[in-house]
Amino acid sequence: MTKTSAPALLGRHVLSAALAVLFLLPLLWTAWGSISGTGASPDGGIGMNNYARVVDYGAGLWVYAGNTLAVALMTVVGVLIVSSLGGYAFARLPFPGRNVLFIVTLAILMVPYATILIPLYVLLGWLGLQNSLVGLALVMIMLQLPFSLFMMRNSFEALPRELDEAAQMDGCGVVGAFFRVLLRGTVPGLVTVGLYAFLSSWNEFIAPLIFLTDGNSFTLPVAMVSLRTGSLGQVDFGALQAGVIVSAIPCLILFLFLQRYYVRGFTSGALKG
Numbered sequence: 001m002t003k004t005s006a007p008a009l010l011g012r013h014v015l016s017a018a019l020a021v022l023f024l025l026p027l028l029w030t031a032w033g034s035i036s037g038t039g040a041s042p043d044g045g046i047g048m049n050n051y052a053r054v055v056d057y058g059a060g061l062w063v064y065a066g067n068t069l070a071v072a073l074m075t076v077v078g079v080l081i082v083s084s085l086g087g088y089a090f091a092r093l094p095f096p097g098r099n100v101l102f103i104v105t106l107a108i109l110m111v112p113y114a115t116i117l118i119p120l121y122v123l124l125g126w127l128g129l130q131n132s133l134v135g136l137a138l139v140m141i142m143l144q145l146p147f148s149l150f151m152m153r154n155s156f157e158a159l160p161r162e163l164d165e166a167a168q169m170d171g172c173g174v175v176g177a178f179f180r181v182l183l184r185g186t187v188p189g190l191v192t193v194g195l196y197a198f199l200s201s202w203n204e205f206i207a208p209l210i211f212l213t214d215g216n217s218f219t220l221p222v223a224m225v226s227l228r229t230g231s232l233g234q235v236d237f238g239a240l241q242a243g244v245i246v247s248a249i250p251c252l253i254l255f256l257f258l259q260r261y262y263v264r265g266f267t268s269g270a271l272k273g
Contacts, residue, residue, distance in 0.1 A: 031245050058223060068220045068221075086152065087151070087153040105149055106149075117139075117210050117211075121210060136208060137201070140204060155190075156186060167181045199254075203247070204221065227239050
């Protein structure tokens with residue numbers, strides 16, 4: 001195994017630091033803008049007035065955050081249940097048309113999801129779920145399923161077939177092997193799918209904008225874009241930046257706690273042997 005030279009190691013660290021600064025700079029810039037300027041403090045210095053306006057805006061920050069969290073949790077639970085069962089079926093259970101159905105499912109990724117929101121709006125109207133957080137969560141679950149099924153199929157295929165045989169020898173059927181043996185081995189994949197579903201539903205803007213019409217049901221992205229003041233509809237950039245920081249904090253915390261599972265979930269199946 002060759003040893004990495006000092007110049008090469010230094011170059012990697014410099015490149016990593018540069019990329020970290022590049023990705024963090026917009027967030028740091030937004031954080032600074034949220035606590036500085038005339039909107040943050042009467043004297044134009046550092047203050048928290050922007051955050052105070054965000055908290056008191058409309059129905060209140062906590063109402064919008066609660067709506068967003070409810071949609072995100074329903075999306076995560078629905079995606080985990082459907083994708084784990086579907087991934088297990090695609091990876092372990094032979095049935096007619098399995099590969100064709102899987103390819104058709106993946107082909108949905110090539111369809112711009114904005115083009116199907118209007119038909120979904122009509123469908124939710126028939127079901128009585130328009131302007132409903134539950135209806136929005138169902139839409140978000142549907143949008144996440146192709147990627148989630150792909151991830152969970154790879155996670156189950158990465159597990160050795162001997163686990164199925166051992167479970168059958170212990171008296172487990174198909175359902176028993178899934179819940180008692182195989183599901184535990186796909187924890188990184190489940191975390192990856194769940195984290196991706198949470199981040200996508202938490203930050204989603206177009207779907208809530210279309211499906212939610214009641215201001216008290218708005219999610220954070222829609223509420224933050226609606227931050228306006230003045231007779232000419234001037235955007236309150238200070239409050240908007242404060243709202244962006246508030247919205248980003250849960251995502252950052254969740255990702256920091258689950259990042260090791262996230263990386264393992266993406267690499268599951270790559271070294272199958």
